[in-house]
Amino acid sequence: MKLEDFQFELRQLPGAVAAWHGRVDAQQWRTACQQVRDKGGRLVALWGTDDHDRGEAFAVHAALVVQSGLLVTTMSLDGLSFPDISDIFPAANRMQRAIYDLFGVNAENAADRRKWLRHAAWPADVFPLRKDFVTHHLPGATGNGEADNYPFVRVGGEGVHEIPVGPVHAGTIEPGHFRFSIVGEGILRLEERLAYKHKGIEKRFEGMTLAEGVRLAGRVSGDSTVAYSWAYSMAVESMAEITPPPRALWLRALLLERERIANHLGDLGFLGNDAALAFGLAQFLRLKEDCLRTHQALFGHRYLMDVIVPGGIARDLEPAGMERLRREMAALEQTVSLLKSIYDEHAGLQDRFINCGRVSRELADRLGLTGVAARASGQAWDMRVEYPCVPYTELEVRMGSHRNGDVAARVAVRFEEVFESLRLSRLILDRLPLGACATKVPGVPAGRFGVGWIEGWRGEVLVALETGDDGRVARCHPHDPSWQNWPILERAVLGNIVPDFPLINKSFNLSYSGHDL
Amino acid sequence: MYQLLKQILVTGIKTEPYPQADEALRVAAGRLRAEILESFAGALTIRHVDAGSCNGCELEINSLNNPYYNLEGLGIKFVASPRHADLLLVTGPVSRHMEVALKRTYDATPEPKLVVAIGDCGCTGGIFGESYASCGRVSNVIPVDVAVPGCPPTPVAIMQGILTAISLSKT
Known part of the structure; x- marks a missing residue:
């Protein structure tokens, strides 16, 4: 993917990384991803920002690998949603869900819109990375004993059962939850539930x-x-x-x-x-x-x-x-x-x-x-x-x-x-x-x-x-x-x-x- | 097989002298009676709980079982369930998402039990502090006997913390 193939203006960032930055609209957001994917490029990261404090809106940013280096695209949002790219880059799925949990902006029409980084530490209508977020509206240092209630995908059928593992594991490793659906000893499905260590x-x-x-x-x-x-x-x-x-x-x-x-x-x-x-x-x-x-x-x-x-x-x-x-x-x-x-x-x-x-x-x-x-x-x-x-x-x-x-x-x-x-x-x-x-x-x-x-x-x-x-x-x-x-x-x-x-x-x-x- | 056995012989025994308990690390004085501590000494079981660390402390806890520190040589070993444990070794600021799991692990550990908080974050909340997502220090969530500072604390310091917890309070 050559930089001149993109239909928007690019600015090279100074410094050690070969990186370019461009502002895109909703259509270019997807087109750029598709162009990168078609040429064998990859998605490195996806994140949001709240730019209301400088008179702008919410924005999403994607870091993509192109032939010349790193391409960062930024899209300022009109409302509270942006086009889904998880069909182009499957890795975007959890990143988009994380953006929702932190900013309250949604990937439009995404197949999977379950919460990801949020369990029960803060309410579903509160978004910690918004600039108007106020910590003291939350319960005190401790005492919020609510369960996560995450909608795992269930596997049905004769002889199928689940093994829930974690968050506290048997060895000296970090906490996370693994939900195995198995028949006998064979694994039919594994679903991860992470973000137990989310510490802001x-x-x-x-x-x-x-x-x-x-x-x-x-x-x-x-x-x-x-x-x-x-x-x-x-x-x-x-x-x-x-x-x-x-x-x-x-x-x-x-x-x-x-x-x-x-x-x-x-x-x-x-x-x-x-x-x-x-x-x-x-x-x-x-x-x-x-x-x-x-x-x-x-x-x-x-x-x-x-x-x-x-x-x-x-x-x-x-x-x-x-x-x-x-x-x-x-x-x-x-x-x-x-x-x-x-x-x-x-x-x-x-x-x-x-x-x-x-x-x-x-x-x-x-x-x-x-x-x-x-x-x-x-x-x-x-x-x-x-x-x-x-x-x-x-x-x-x-x-x-x-x-x-x-x-x-x-x-x-x-x-x-x-x-x-x-x-x-x-x-x-x-x-x-x-x-x-x-x-x-x-x-x-x-x-x-x-x-x-x-x-x-x-x-x-x-x-x-x-x-x-x-x-x-x-x-x-x-x-x-x-x-x-x-x-x-x-x-x-x-x-x-x-x-x-x-x-x-x-x-x-x-x-x-x-x-x- | 010959190479493997030869390598064991060539390596030899690497274990270094064990450190002493350090009273400065004690947070709560003498919660357990002397005869209980005596029975812990030489046969202590530990359940490690990562309650939200950056995973630096876990690297050092894993080091405890390398041949230099050889924690098991003191009769102290890590177990897979809190129900088999005498002592909880807790790292991290306690993330709010781990708060319930940590309390449940504490409740599942049979009495008499001890808790050692590991690392600057376990001691004070560290660089992550208290926030919408973090409860801060371990003692904000469960009672703590000994706290070992450091980012991360060295294996020797962690050993000292464990040994302090099972030694009689000098105060």
Whole structure:
């Protein structure tokens, strides 16, 4: 999809992301989506804004992937509805329902208009992200014991029964509800009920200074703190029209690859454990712990929280630290190679992994699977390759990929990505530019709009940011790739048996917090 | 199989010395009698409840079972149901959507029971605070014995919190 094919005016946004912004009318809203879809593009995010405070109306925004980069379309609404695009991009379904719950504007004629982010914490006729929303109209801090009463889709027939699971799960994982309809052990249908963790993050952003906001962005999904704080900082830097010093950008990439390595190591351990190989968990968690301790020593935080800030990074890497990283990575690579050969040759493990929780290439494409799970289903797509920012422009990332789309494929891609991230980290250390690691961020005028877009370990993270009159955050929408992938988990488990669900779920390892906001 | 066994031998035992209890983490003094605490020590079961965290605290709770911290070596283990638990380990600001589930989990845990709130959010509501969607700190919803600050708290700090909960109050 070329930019000149669109029938509306486009403005290129300054900054590290190749991104364009255009205002569209109701017809163009759908046409643009259809054009993008027809050319193999994708929907990254969909969100709303309430612009009444500056004399406008409600608006909806879509971030779409086109050949040249990211296209953000904005449509100001005449009333309280906008054209449905879930027939073009199925991933839009839950995003549109979330927009209704937060703003009270509807996707017209959408087939599924059930509530999504709202359970019972606020009434159906109250919309928290409207500017005239007043918190104190709600019941006190606690005491609202109303049930969710979500209309699940029922499966009928002889011998069919339901297993409700959660929100509190049996392991140390985040809360969410899974409703299985089964016959015997086979899964006929899985329906997810999420948003148990909805804690008002987007409302919380409103009124923060741009500098304060990065701390919250880094806590949208704790396991992806580097990806979020980079994406947020990228959006600020775009609005302020500044570029951080080269050293800061290279170090950010080092942190992002370290985050990828640490999370993949954890996942590889848990995937072994879920297939009854406790040895794998012990070994991989030991390796992950070594990485975390190195982070603590070199950057002051085990998960690298608050290291990336608008303008650069908050903590430089000393020469001694570079040596430590080199030594650690050499040992890590050797051990992971050994563990990979143990995993590959372990018949019991492979028996559980292969053909389990399969997502075909066609399904992945149709539903818009993204990130590491997509690359395991033949979707050769990695932002670091397709739309690289500095320093990826100079690193030539070798994308991990697989065709089978089963648990085994998602394991294989994770192994590939660990090795590739180690290679990239070494290259970064070898070629790390000297100089300052941060630049001053000037005040940002009102009404500026910026986006940040980063290939996190799970998939692409997007942060859309807008400033208000006082140069503070008027609206911030952080988007997690889990939005795209949660609905596909419902499909991946079909025909599998209930006891394989934990393994399949782990092989996606999606974020609840990043989705629930 | 040879490689696997060799790797176990080469790795050796990585477990580090266990930390001590820390009275500074205690919120409510001495709710349980000494003889009950004695019976918990060495055979404590924990039910973890994520009531709305960013999932950072969950990463560190998972670290408790890595070979370095080896929480199970103290006779402390995680169980799948609150009905089997002596202690609830609660993270997050409590989202309003998790309020009922958290209360029900607390009620389903048999007496005598202990609650340890984990992380800055569990202690104070943290960066998310109280809002239309968040009840804030854990003690706004259920009684808390020990609160462990940190964002997220280190595995050692979480262990200290658990050990403090099952040690006799010094005050």
